[in-house]
Amino acid sequence: MSNTPPTLPTSIERVQARDFVPTEEFALHLDRLDPLTSFRSQFAVPNTQRDRPSVYLVGNSLGPMPLEARELIAEELDAWATLGVEGHFHAKRPWYSWHEQLREPLARLVGARPHEVVAMNSLTTNLHLMLTTFYRPEGKRTKLLIESGAFPSDIFALRSHVAARGLNPDAEVVELAPQEGAWTLEERDIEAACERLGGTLACAVLPGVQYRTGQAFDLARVTRAVQAVGGRCGFDLAHAAGNIDLQLSASNCDFAVWCSYKYLNAGAGAVAGCFIAERHGRDTALPRHAGWWGNDPKTRFQMSDRFHPVQSADAWQLSNPPIFALAPLLASLRLFDKASMPALRRKSIVLTGYLEYLIRDALDTNAEILTPASASRRGCQLSLLFKDNPRVRFDRLTSAGIVCDYREPGIVRLAPAPLFNTFHEVWRAAAAVRDACR
Numbered sequence: 328m329s330n331t332p333p334t335l336p337t338s339i340e341r342v343q344a345r346d347f348v349p350t351e352e353f354a355l356h357l358d359r360l361d362p363l364t365s366f367r368s369q370f371a372v373p374n375t376q377r378d379r380p381s382v383y384l385v386g387n388s389l390g391p392m393p394l395e396a397r398e399l400i401a402e403e404l405d406a407w408a409t410l411g412v413e414g415h416f417h418a419k420r421p422w423y424s425w426h427e428q429l430r431e432p433l434a435r436l437v438g439a440r441p442h443e444v445v446a447m448n449s450l451t452t453n454l455h456l457m458l459t460t461f462y463r464p465e466g467k468r469t470k471l472l473i474e475s476g477a478f479p480s481d482i483f484a485l486r487s488h489v490a491a492r493g494l495n496p497d498a499e500v501v502e503l504a505p506q507e508g509a510w511t512l513e514e515r516d517i518e519a520a521c522e523r524l525g526g527t528l529a530c531a532v533l534p535g536v537q538y539r540t541g542q543a544f545d546l547a548r549v550t551r552a553v554q555a556v557g558g559r560c561g562f563d564l565a566h567a568a569g570n571i572d573l574q575l576s577a578s579n580c581d582f583a584v585w586c587s588y589k590y591l592n593a594g595a596g597a598v599a600g601c602f603i604a605e606r607h608g609r610d611t612a613l614p615r616h617a618g619w620w621g622n623d624p625k626t627r628f629q630m631s632d633r634f635h636p637v638q639s640a641d642a643w644q645l646s647n648p649p650i651f652a653l654a655p656l657l658a659s660l661r662l663f664d665k666a667s668m669p670a671l672r673r674k675s676i677v678l679t680g681y682l683e684y685l686i687r688d689a690l691d692t693n694a695e696i697l698t699p700a701s702a703s704r705r706g707c708q709l710s711l712l713f714k715d716n717p718r719v720r721f722d723r724l725t726s727a728g729i730v731c732d733y734r735e736p737g738i739v740r741l742a743p744a745p746l747f748n749t750f751h752e753v754w755r756a757a758a759a760v761r762d763a764c765r
């Protein structure tokens with residue numbers, strides 16, 4: 328690390344790794360340059376320390392509360408109290424069409440057309456709904472592809488779908504592991520697996536950003552590999568939505584699901600998101616689990632005994648949506664719209680790059696960064712693998728006020744989120760990592 332920068336950077340956009348300086352002054356300078364710095368005051372960022380502010384680096388697990396969430400929930404409670412059933416059509420935001428106001432901001436967030444996205448249910452529920460539609464085992468085409476280190480809920484969902492169709496999950500669910508000795512699965516590994524599976528591959532469910540390593544995948548490339556052999560391609564974007572700049576329509580994937588309590592800051596158990604490509608949304612013949620809220624709103628109240636799906640992602644909705652649970656998501660999406668995903672991403676690359684720069688030298692043979700070094704292959708999270716006494720090191724970080732999390736085997740995840748974390752916080756976290764490594 329050099330202590331003598333040629334010149335101090337004058338804008339976040341122009342900061343390069345070679346400009347970094349390890350001093351507190353420099354971190355404060357970057358905060359002064361940060362055009363998004365005012366967004367932090369829109370959140371209640373939790374403080375777990377009595378004597379000094381803690382550093383909340385777990386937006387990848389549960390994002391902090393947007394202050395407006397309280398107001399928006401209160402408005403809905405007031406509408407309920409004063410209007411009762413009339414709230415469906417006469418509330419300030421009528422409940423009947425409430426979810427529609429989320430469409431545009433959600434679409435902007437994930438790079439989709441508005442009719443390709445819907446906020447509903449939870450991530451795992453949406454994955455089940457998608458598998459009902461897109462996992463159609465037929466003849467030899469019966470395999471489901473997933474990565475071996477996938478979040479357990481995804482594997483459970485896939486296995487249960489295979490079993491529900493009377494097939495054997497051990498035979499049909501293919502769990503793809505990284506190369507021997509590697510932590511990250513490469514796109515070329517996925518391409519090779521797809522070629523191997525060929526006409527037996529029915530559907531793949533892969534991550535946008537891997538939850539343990541923080542690795543980001545090239546969604547278009549993965550989609551091409553799966554579809555080239557005739558499979559359907561879906562993504563779990565739990566760690567990608569609100570973290571990386573997604574272009575779902577352009578990726579050509581068939582479907583995607585994500586939760587909203589992590590980077591989307593919509594609160595514990597928040598209403599999740601779902602993307603269904605336009606070509607499928609238009610296809611009313613697709614098999615699916617149906618419910619009245621997926622029926623075309625024009626005929627919904629005709630109370631017919633035949634389902635007429637609306638020609639969009641909304642057709643996968645089952646029930647009328649939980650308005651009080653959706654309100655925080657609206658508050659959060661308003662902030663994403665104001666900040667804009669490209670601007671957030673620009674800051675995020677510098678923020679995480681700075682964290683990596685500050686801790687790289689402190690890591691010894693007993694610790695390594697599992698997350699890919701290239702900005703295009705990761706989001707904001709850095710995953711550190713501590714090979715000896717990982718719990719002790721994690722506890723040291725926690726006692727220093729760094730709120731991060733621990734995943735077996737010995738992985739500490741630090742996720743500076745550009746909406747509310749500062750460069751000074753990253754500097755403090757790095758100092759704590761260096762202490763924990765001693």
Ligand SMILES: Cc1ncc(COP(=O)(O)O)c(C=O)c1O
Nearest residue numbers: 449450451478480538563565586
């Ligand atoms: C990568 C990933 N997939 C799926 C899930 C399950 O999400 P949910 O409980 O919202 O269904 C999680 C939860 O943390 C996750 O991190």
